[in-house]
Amino acid sequence: MTPSRILLVYTGGTIGSEEDLNTGALKPLNFDHLRNRVPEVEGLEAELEFESMAPIDSSDMTPVRWSELARLLHLRRDRYDGFVVLHGTDTMAYTASALSFMLPDFGKPVVLTGSQLPIGVLRTDGKENLLTAIEIAAKWDSTDPNRGPLVREVVIYFGDELLRGNRAHKQDAEGFQAMTSPNFPALAEVGIHVRFRRDLLLRPLGEPALRVDIEPNVTVVHLHPGLTTDALRHQLSQPGLRAAILRTYGSGNAPRNADFLAVLAEAQEAGVFMVNVTQCTVGSVDANRYVTGAGLTRLGVEPSLDITLEAALTKLMVLAAQEPTREGLRAAFKLDFAGEQTPADVIR
Ligand code: ASP
Numbered sequence: 001m002t003p004s005r006i007l008l009v010y011t012g013g014t015i016g017s018e019e020d021l022n023t024g025a026l027k028p029l030n031f032d033h034l035r036n037r038v039p040e041v042e043g044l045e046a047e048l049e050f051e052s053m054a055p056i057d058s059s060d061m062t063p064v065r066w067s068e069l070a071r072l073l074h075l076r077r078d079r080y081d082g083f084v085v086l087h088g089t090d091t092m093a094y095t096a097s098a099l100s101f102m103l104p105d106f107g108k109p110v111v112l113t114g115s116q117l118p119i120g121v122l123r124t125d126g127k128e129n130l131l132t133a134i135e136i137a138a139k140w141d142s143t144d145p146n147r148g149p150l151v152r153e154v155v156i157y158f159g160d161e162l163l164r165g166n167r168a169h170k171q172d173a174e175g176f177q178a179m180t181s182p183n184f185p186a187l188a189e190v191g192i193h194v195r196f197r198r199d200l201l202l203r204p205l206g207e208p209a210l211r212v213d214i215e216p217n218v219t220v221v222h223l224h225p226g227l228t229t230d231a232l233r234h235q236l237s238q239p240g241l242r243a244a245i246l247r248t249y250g251s252g253n254a255p256r257n258a259d260f261l262a263v264l265a266e267a268q269e270a271g272v273f274m275v276n277v278t279q280c281t282v283g284s285v286d287a288n289r290y291v292t293g294a295g296l297t298r299l300g301v302e303p304s305l306d307i308t309l310e311a312a313l314t315k316l317m318v319l320a321a322q323e324p325t326r327e328g329l330r331a332a333f334k335l336d337f338a339g340e341q342t343p344a345d346v347i348r
Pocket residue numbers: 012013014015056057058059087088089090091114115116
């Protein structure tokens with residue numbers, strides 16, 4: 001069988017980090033450096049090519065860079081069978097989520113990976129992450145007569161876990177199992193063998209597209225006891241604000257206090273689309289379970305089910321750029337675009 005053609009895209013992060021000793025800036029990783037550090041790549045059944053974006057620590061990630069990355073992948077789509085994106089772990093779950101919405105029906109694997117220790121360090125986790133990410137991107141679907149790739153969506157491979165990109169969350173600042181998927185099973189069990197959960201893998205239905213525009217006027221309000229109405233109003237009355245995520249308690253609860261609800265009513269009046277996303281990592285918003293949550297829904301705050309913060313935020317940014325009205329945005333937000341949320345009738 002001919003080997004898959006895989007493009008490695010380096011965006012920065014710890015995996016390739018080597019600081020310029022004079023400036024402290026990250027130096028671009030080049031392919032020779034990578035080959036020297038991980039000579040095992042030559043043994044993989046894949047033809048590798050390499051491209052580097054200007055490298056950043058992923059805490060410097062911006063919507064503009066998401067657009068650049070999505071455009072690059074879209075432009076190269078026909079030339080390669082799969083893609084591995086080397087990325088810092090800090091915002092990896094945001095980038096994976098954003099790409100899943102910006103590249104609908106991409107139909108080829110986009111595997112994000114990185115590491116907690118640089119690839120040149122003896123105990124690095126980067127080597128295994130990189131090699132297995134390439135192996136996953138290069139895997140053919142043996143049941144497909146047209147020889148398509150097995151994975152056809154944006155995923156994260158990290159610390160023995162293959163996760164749907166828009167279900168992932170960084171849970172650990174130090175451990176090698178930094179990423180988790182709190183509300184959706186892993187897409188493969190990775191040990192001696194990589195055993196895929198074929199029943200969970202997405203199969204695109206339409207033609208590949210590119211949604212390159214992003215609306216950055218979306219905000220996240222983290223509720224906490226003592227949050228003042230002034231602080232809340234300040235955040236919700238920013239000029240041009242299109243959407244706000246309310247990070248609520250438990251199964252979607254918020255204070256019943258009249259002043260608090262009045263500020264939300266003002267935002268609703270001003271056309272801001274508000275979404276109820278719980279602060280809990282595991283579980284879903286059930287806005288009708290307690291009166292405190294039901295009050296939000298009555299005001300027009302959309303209960304978000306089990307979507308992660310990362311996916312809710314990037315989904316709103318991508319959809320708000322396409323939907324000029326609040327109700328258009330609400331209707332679009334409720335749809336499941338890339339496996340990012342479990343349907344309400346499945347959750348309960
Ligand atoms: N600060 C780094 C980044 O996200 C951490 C990492 O790569 O793991 O770019």
